[in-house]
Amino acid sequence: MTQQFIDGHWVGGEGQALTSKNPVSQATVWQGQAATAEQVDVAVKSARAAFPRWRQLGFAQREAIVRRFAELLNENKAALADAIGLETGKPRWEALTEVQTMIGKVDISVKSYHERTGEKESTMGDAQAVLRHRPHGVVAVFGPYNFPGHLPNGHIVPALLAGNAVLFKPSELAPMVAQQTVALWEKAGLPAGVLQLLQGAKDTGVALAGHAGIDGLFFTGSSNTGHYLHKQFAGQPDKILALEMGGNNPLIVAQVGNIDAAVFQTIQSAFISAGQRCTCARRLIVPRTAEGDAFLARLVDVAARLKVGRWDDAEAPFMGAVISLAAADHLLQAQEALFARGAKALLPMRRLEAGTALLSAGIIDVSEVSDLSDEEHFGPLLKVQRYQHFEEAIALANATRYGLAAGLLSDNKALYEQFWQESRAGIVNWNKQLTGASSAAPFGGVGASGNHRASAYYAADYCSYPVAGLETPELALPASLPVGLSM
Numbered sequence: 001m002t003q004q005f006i007d008g009h010w011v012g013g014e015g016q017a018l019t020s021k022n023p024v025s026q027a028t029v030w031q032g033q034a035a036t037a038e039q040v041d042v043a044v045k046s047a048r049a050a051f052p053r054w055r056q057l058g059f060a061q062r063e064a065i066v067r068r069f070a071e072l073l074n075e076n077k078a079a080l081a082d083a084i085g086l087e088t089g090k091p092r093w094e095a096l097t098e099v100q101t102m103i104g105k106v107d108i109s110v111k112s113y114h115e116r117t118g119e120k121e122s123t124m125g126d127a128q129a130v131l132r133h134r135p136h137g138v139v140a141v142f143g144p145y146n147f148p149g150h151l152p153n154g155h156i157v158p159a160l161l162a163g164n165a166v167l168f169k170p171s172e173l174a175p176m177v178a179q180q181t182v183a184l185w186e187k188a189g190l191p192a193g194v195l196q197l198l199q200g201a202k203d204t205g206v207a208l209a210g211h212a213g214i215d216g217l218f219f220t221g222s223s224n225t226g227h228y229l230h231k232q233f234a235g236q237p238d239k240i241l242a243l244e245m246g247g248n249n250p251l252i253v254a255q256v257g258n259i260d261a262a263v264f265q266t267i268q269s270a271f272i273s274a275g276q277r278c279t280c281a282r283r284l285i286v287p288r289t290a291e292g293d294a295f296l297a298r299l300v301d302v303a304a305r306l307k308v309g310r311w312d313d314a315e316a317p318f319m320g321a322v323i324s325l326a327a328a329d330h331l332l333q334a335q336e337a338l339f340a341r342g343a344k345a346l347l348p349m350r351r352l353e354a355g356t357a358l359l360s361a362g363i364i365d366v367s368e369v370s371d372l373s374d375e376e377h378f379g380p381l382l383k384v385q386r387y388q389h390f391e392e393a394i395a396l397a398n399a400t401r402y403g404l405a406a407g408l409l410s411d412n413k414a415l416y417e418q419f420w421q422e423s424r425a426g427i428v429n430w431n432k433q434l435t436g437a438s439s440a441a442p443f444g445g446v447g448a449s450g451n452h453r454a455s456a457y458y459a460a461d462y463c464s465y466p467v468a469g470l471e472t473p474e475l476a477l478p479a480s481l482p483v484g485l486s487m
């Protein structure tokens with residue numbers, strides 16, 4: 001069994017058994033064993049040894065290898081998309097867009113490396129003021145399951161370009177995608193030890209995050225895990241921690257003329273990827289008016305007809321299954337708990353086939369739930385909150401500890417200006433879906449959604465540190481000496 005990539009070799013894990021299953025058929029797609037703390041230790045030491053050579057190689061040579069990886073992704077697009085579809089249940093069309101986004105990440109990261117962390121020089125008196133950036137050293141990357149290729153890639157590509165050695169701990173729910181991706185990195189010619197793959201669940205993550213030999217950790221995942229890591233890193237100001245976490249994202253509807261357009265943007269916000277995007281709209285804030293009723297009726301009508309299916313169905317579905325039976329059970333239980341506390345079903349989320357993680361789109365009105373918990377339900381469940389006045393809508397939107405994405409659907413520009421001023425989120429959209437954030441823009445949230453280390457275009461910022469200097473080749477006395485100093 002060769003699922004770990006340690007020190008340039010594919011080796012078996014020596015820890016707990018790990019299995020990854022297709023979320024619909026429940027067929028095993030990957031089997032292996034987790035990396036133990038001892039294997040993590042070997043990998044960290046190997047990365048430490050590899051780091052100085054990788055840093056000294058220079059940007060141009062690192063860029064050439066990263067660009068070769070992009071070529072290999074392109075050549076293996078169909079195979080990697082199939083792995084994503086098979087392992088996560090994501091429809092093939094969407095898995096292909098994920099691989100395309102991974103390819104696009106390379107150009108964007110090269111541009112951002114130069115723009116955000118490039119070199120600058122200016123004359124300062126008889127010397128040159130210089131600004132350069134240096135890599136941190138050895139960094140860990142933890143990935144989530146919802147974009148098992150693209151999201152870890154969003155940390156790995158800029159980290160490698162900047163000259164770091166990387167230890168990648170993928171989601172235990174998508175080990176096959178990680179393995180195939182790292183095999184392409186190996187083929188691209190990365191020197192041994194520069195990128196290592198440590199498969200495993202929480203125990204492997206704990207061992208890696210707590211290892212004294214790492215200089216930082218770049219995390220994309222749930223807010224709970226991110227908060228846990230933040231506590232674990234407390235008191236270590238020498239280490240860099242970048243946290244991209246979840247959200248409880250609000251989408252307000254106010255004064256819309258084109259109801260179908262508003263319904264389209266809402267569907268794209270709430271149900272794309274079966275609701276498994278951190279940017280998905282979780283709460284839909286709708287006026288208590290006849291216009292609000294008409295909008296909701298149309299939304300329910302369209303959502304009820306969304307095609308849900310297997311990743312490789314000949315007639316492509318809009319959305320696939322959620323990641324696992326456990327995730328589907330959890331979502332259905334969460335919906336039941338909300339019904340028990342007064343939520344009303346507008347379109348109840350249902351399991352479409354027994355024994356599978358295929359869920360239909362759900363829309364429930366939670367306006368009368370008194371102590372609505374501020375929880376991210378990571379699936380196709382949209383909660384509706386009705387409001388009387390726009391101020392109330394903004395207050396509802398901001399009533400969350402998270403702050404990832406927020407949006408307004410409205411024809412009224414003044415309302416948007418007010419919303420933009422008062423909303424608290426790292427992504428604020430007007431008449432556009434909340435999902436599908438651009439890799440060419442910074443990506444991150446405030447509050448419980450992140451720790452002010454935005455990713456995507458700004459990922460370069462956390463992959464290196466600035467070094468400012470004053471330099472001159474000539475060691476000479478200044479033209480005039482300071483007052484009180486004679487030589």
Ligand SMILES: NC(=O)C1=CN([C@@H]2O[C@H](COP(=O)(O)OP(=O)(O)OC[C@H]3O[C@@H](n4cnc5c(N)ncnc54)[C@H](O)[C@@H]3O)[C@@H](O)[C@H]2O)C=CC1
Pocket residue numbers: 142143144145146147151169170171172200201202204205206209220221222223224225226228244245246247277278376378404449
């Ligand atoms: N803001 C963002 O950019 C994004 C955030 N997410 C969030 O990710 C979540 C879904 O992904 P999941 O895979 O469920 O996240 P998760 O937090 O369960 O897992 C993420 C990674 O952390 C590891 N891990 C879990 N517990 C750990 C611990 N105690 N110590 C060390 N490592 C640990 C996991 O094995 C995995 O590799 C959602 O909450 C979603 O909102 C997902 C995509 C993007």
Ligand SMILES: O=C(O)CCC(=O)N[C@@H](CCC(=O)O)C(=O)O
Pocket residue numbers: 146147151154276277278279434435436437438439440443455456457
């Ligand atoms: O990371 C990037 O390059 C851009 C941000 C991005 O891809 N966002 C996607 C994924 C959201 C998620 O991670 O769940 C989006 O906004 O749809």
